[in-house]
Amino acid sequence: MxxxxxxxxxxxxxxxxxxxxxxxxxxxxxxxxxxxxxxxxxxxxxxxxxxxxxxxxDSMDELGLALVEQSFSTLRRMIREAQRDPKVFDNIIDAAADVLVEAVKQSKAHFAFVARERVGGSEAVRRAIQHELDLFVSELAVVLARLPNIETWSSDDVQMVSRLFVRNMVSNAEEVVEMPDHRPDLEERIKDGARRQMRLIVIGFRDWKS
Amino acid sequence: MxxxxxxxxxxxxxxxxxxxxxxxxxxxxxxxxxxxxxxxxxxxxxxxxxxxxxxxxDSMDELGLALVEQSFSTLRRMIREAQRDPKVFDNIIDAAADVLVEAVKQSKAHFAFVARERVGGSEAVRRAIQHELDLFVSELAVVLARLPNIETWSSDDVQMVSRLFVRNMVSNAEEVVEMPDHRPDLEERIKDGARRQMRLIVIGFRDWKS
DNA sequence: ACTTTGAGTGTACGCACGTTCACTCAAGTT
DNA sequence: AACTTGAGTGAACGTGCGTACACTCAAAGT
CATH class of the missing domain: 1.10.10.60 (Homeodomain-like)
Structure with a gap:
């Protein structure tokens, strides 16, 4: 150049x-x-x-780490923006499903990268992604803990729900990534699945604690 | 040679x-x-x-496909054996958690292979694994449908629960794979997590349908 | 006893790779 | 205007790769 x-x-x-x-x-x-x-x-x-x-x-490995950082900073920005939207308080589940699908669609390449390299990448890249995801679980737990209904839960419980949410997010992100372009029907299906699963987690958790 | x-x-x-x-x-x-x-x-x-x-x-790709086949036939054999155990009917959740952890521990390498190549592998290998997993969801749905409590559900619902179970199985298998050897405490933790998650799915599903 | 078959051998090829090194030449500094 | 810096160049290296090809030599078939 x-x-x-x-x-x-x-x-x-x-x-x-x-x-x-x-x-x-x-x-x-x-x-x-x-x-x-x-x-x-x-x-x-x-x-x-x-x-x-x-x-x-210095090496391809360092490039990989830089891509991990870039991917998660993109994700974090989206989450931060979404949090300003008041509807999150009313209906965190629908909001999360929307954000998830939108975010993945908007930066499909980054999500695809993370989803793949999370398990398929080099040692260093895998560790970096796992670390970021762990961080993300804790961050999401903080957001969740402020929500009505959840604010009374123990922090361990919130942490576990957060972990399940993130795990589901990863799974659904994988699906969106594999999804062919321009198929709003499939997209709606995945969103719907994500919503149902999150509702399931919340309901199951609530009822089981009682 | x-x-x-x-x-x-x-x-x-x-x-x-x-x-x-x-x-x-x-x-x-x-x-x-x-x-x-x-x-x-x-x-x-x-x-x-x-x-x-x-x-x-003929190529490394074909070797990969052979490994996929081998991995899933191992898994199927274990599931078939476990089904003969009568305690499955009493408590499918605990039984499934046991089988999962045992199976993964016993053939860690195969599970690690599947978990990794499911997303990180070549096109052909990825497709083969996805296909096997889809099959597995349907097979598990058949088993579940015969269970008390579940036998009244619609087949769509059973299919979805099965999909969630398998998704969770994959996630937990990943965890067991990453788990260091000879750490029965961690193993018990993962088993416990798996049990809780499956219970969550079942309870959440039941209550939400009502 | 003979021929055929085919799993495994050994050499040789062209190719893409990561990395080295000495280089250019414009932007930034003095 | 002269000097320094450093992003980008281009040739060269050693290495491991996938694959072709001609081969050996026992087991299996006749």
């Missing part, structure tokens, strides 16, 4: 190339899975020479 | 080598994931020369 845009402060350009690498890796990972793509493929797709890759990441 | 055992009818020997290849692939897949191991690695580990591999499988 001798040139790339006329707007080019040095660090701007570096950031742009970095993003190009991330985007290239994410796209390639879609079809073959991140674990099986090569440094040279990524470089080629990003329009740089293999050795230039090292100016941005 | 010029020789391997003195008992050697030709097809016996071929079968033995085939098993050696399958075992080698399964073991290697444990650490790195099946998708990233090479034909040559498998051959080396199985004690044959790379070209001999082709006498048994």
């Amino acid at each position: 001798t040139e790339s845009a006329q707007t080019a402060s040095r660090q701007e350009q570096k950031g742009r190339t970095r993003q190009a690498i991330l985007a290239a890796a994410l796209e390639l990972a879609q079809t073959q899975g991140f674990a099986q793509i090569s440094l040279r493929q990524v470089a080629r797709h990003a329009g740089i020479v293999p050795t230039a890759f090292y100016r941005h990441f | 010029t020789e391997s055992a003195q008992t050697a009818s030709r097809q016996e020997q071929k079968g033995r080598t085939r098993q050696a290849i399958l075992a080698a692939a399964l073991e290697l897949a444990q650490t790195q994931g099946f998708a990233q191991i090479s034909l040559r690695q498998v051959a080396r580990h199985a004690g044959i020369v790379p070209t001999a591999f082709y006498r048994h499988f």
Whole structure:
């Protein structure tokens, strides 16, 4: 990449190339899975020479970790925005199902990456994703604990419900990822399934405690 | 492998080598994931020369499919045996949790393979696993439908509960797989979690239908 | 006793890979 | 205007890969 845009402060350009690498890796990972793509493929797709890759990441593993970070920061932003919506208090379940499907649709590639590499990736990437998911369970527990009905539960119980929610989120995200594009019927089905499952968890939990 | 055992009818020997290849692939897949191991690695580990591999499988993909088949036939055998145990009728939930943990512990490698390649594998392997899991949902639905309490439910409802059970089974299998060896405390925790989750599903479902 | 069959061997090939190294040349600094 | 910095280049290396091909040599078939 001798040139790339006329707007080019040095660090701007570096950031742009970095993003190009991330985007290239994410796209390639879609079809073959991140674990099986090569440094040279990524470089080629990003329009740089293999050795230039090292100016941005020490190894493919570090690229993977950067993608994990990017994926979860996207997710966190969406959750934070959704929390501002007052309907969350009325009906957390429907809101969560909507957010889930919307979020996954909007950044399918990131979710696909996380879903795949969570179990299929390298040791380092797998650990990073598991750590982020654990964090996410705790964060969601905090949100849930503030909800009517739930605010009286013990924090252990809230934690477990949160874990079940996240587990279900992962499962449903996998389904949305595998879903062919432009099939609103399937999408509605998955949303509906997610809603039912979450309701199930809440109801089952409530009744079983009594 | 010029020789391997003195008992050697030709097809016996071929079968033995085939098993050696399958075992080698399964073991290697444990650490790195099946998708990233090479034909040559498998051959080396199985004690044959790379070209001999082709006498048994046309490609690594076909080897993967064979492993899928092997994994699920192991699982099916265990389920079939467990069904003969009368306690299944009294308490399908505890029985299922026991079977799950026992089965996964006993053939950890196969479960690890399935859990990983279900999302991380090649297109062909992924599809094969998904297909087997779909089959399994239907088979389990048949078993469930015969159970007291459940026998009055609609078949759609039974199918959905079955799907949730299987989804949970996959999640818990993943956990057992990641579990370090010789930690009966963790094992009991996972079993307990699985039991609670299944109870949750059943209770939630029953109460919500009413 | 002979021929046929086919699992396993050994060599050799072209290819993509990760990484090294010395380089260019524009942006940023003095 | 001269100097420094560092993102991107391009050639070269050693390695492991999948696969082709000609082979050996016992078991199985006649």
